[in-house]
Amino acid sequence: MRATNFFFALVVGAVALGAASERLHAQSPQGHGIAGFWTLEPGPMPPRRAPTPAEAELIAHFPEGTVLLADAGAFEFPPGDYGGLDVHEHLREAAKGYDPGDQTDVSLTCRPPGVIYSMQGPFPIEIFEGRDLIVIKLEYFDLVRVIFMNETEHPDDWPHSHTGHSYGSWDGDTLVVHTAKLLPGTLFNNGVDHTEDVRLLERFRLADENTLIVSQQFEDPGSFTGTAARVMSFRRGDDHVYPYDCDPTYGLAIESRQGPE
Amino acid sequence: MVWVSRFSAVLVLLLAGGAAYAHHSAPAFYKVDERITVSGTVTEFRFSNPHAIVKLEVVGEDGEKQEWTAETTSPSVLRRRGWSQQSFTPGERVTLEGMPSLDGSYLIRITRAFREDGTEIGIPPGTNN
Numbered sequence: 001m002r003a004t005n006f007f008f009a010l011v012v013g014a015v016a017l018g019a020a021s022e023r024l025h026a027q028s029p030q031g032h033g034i035a036g037f038w039t040l041e042p043g044p045m046p047p048r049r050a051p052t053p054a055e056a057e058l059i060a061h062f063p064e065g066t067v068l069l070a071d072a073g074a075f076e077f078p079p080g081d082y083g084g085l086d087v088h089e090h091l092r093e094a095a096k097g098y099d100p101g102d103q104t105d106v107s108l109t110c111r112p113p114g115v116i117y118s119m120q121g122p123f124p125i126e127i128f129e130g131r132d133l134i135v136i137k138l139e140y141f142d143l144v145r146v147i148f149m150n151e152t153e154h155p156d157d158w159p160h161s162h163t164g165h166s167y168g169s170w171d172g173d174t175l176v177v178h179t180a181k182l183l184p185g186t187l188f189n190n191g192v193d194h195t196e197d198v199r200l201l202e203r204f205r206l207a208d209e210n211t212l213i214v215s216q217q218f219e220d221p222g223s224f225t226g227t228a229a230r231v232m233s234f235r236r237g238d239d240h241v242y243p244y245d246c247d248p249t250y251g252l253a254i255e256s257r258q259g260p261e
Numbered sequence: 262m263v264w265v266s267r268f269s270a271v272l273v274l275l276l277a278g279g280a281a282y283a284h285h286s287a288p289a290f291y292k293v294d295e296r297i298t299v300s301g302t303v304t305e306f307r308f309s310n311p312h313a314i315v316k317l318e319v320v321g322e323d324g325e326k327q328e329w330t331a332e333t334t335s336p337s338v339l340r341r342r343g344w345s346q347q348s349f350t351p352g353e354r355v356t357l358e359g360m361p362s363l364d365g366s367y368l369i370r371i372t373r374a375f376r377e378d379g380t381e382i383g384i385p386p387g388t389n390n
Contacts, residue, residue, distance in 0.1 A: 103286065110311070257366045
């Protein structure tokens, strides 16, 4: 009898340990299946390569004349290149005086670049899906986005921030997210910022249970004409985003470098 | 003794690290399509975002000591490649491969790092992400 109890306890313990171990890893897909840890697929994104069928479906939503930017992922436009977007002339002129070395200044090193740029960067994201809220944690600069699924407009008195105000809804199996109230932030990391009036529309859709396609389209009459867009493909991972805990003194180490000029 | 070899490299952005083309832009400081190799003794290692820093004492070809600053990609990215706060120990000799600075200063953007016995530190970039 005792031996049976001991064996039973061992089995229960092993199951409990297994469950605990499971909890250490990424959350199971739930709701519409987009919850979990996602890393950007390595390599080029459209239009640097042909879109997959799932990407093409999201691209089909873009208004006619939309400029699909070729800087999603690890790629970056050089100075003066805006990917074919009709950036206003005064901003192009101002960008000529942009010094990327300023990024290492203590006051700017840990300033997040804003959610439009950050969502296409090479860092992972983690999505939590609830009934009234969807939360997206970005590893990049510890940004946290809250998408209100029970709201349908942006409150007038909502403060501007790097993540802005987002509300969303499900269009079938596609999550559609509207974001506004964003602080000015970089568009291309080469000297042109969007204004605080920029409007972002994103679509999140699973191509399969381990592939998430995200499109972003944005309009900002204060900085460019028309509609800009990006398409990114994410791969599911068994992980969580890490704390970023940005150290503002990083730039001091760079600035104190020695050697012949 | 410093040995700096320069060679052209095909520009594969992912090999330069996931964060190479993020907010703190590598092209602002580095010749991203070139590689150099620097060997020296670690004097300091800071493993914090946005980019980790290794300080290295290097003996130049003229016999003079040089203080090199070596920058990595984000520690968040490096942790998934097997790096940690203990990846470098002050006093140990290492060899760093990476991008030379634009201005010729003793600054390198690390793409790969090796211990004195040739063991690579962490998982080589591009093999798991």
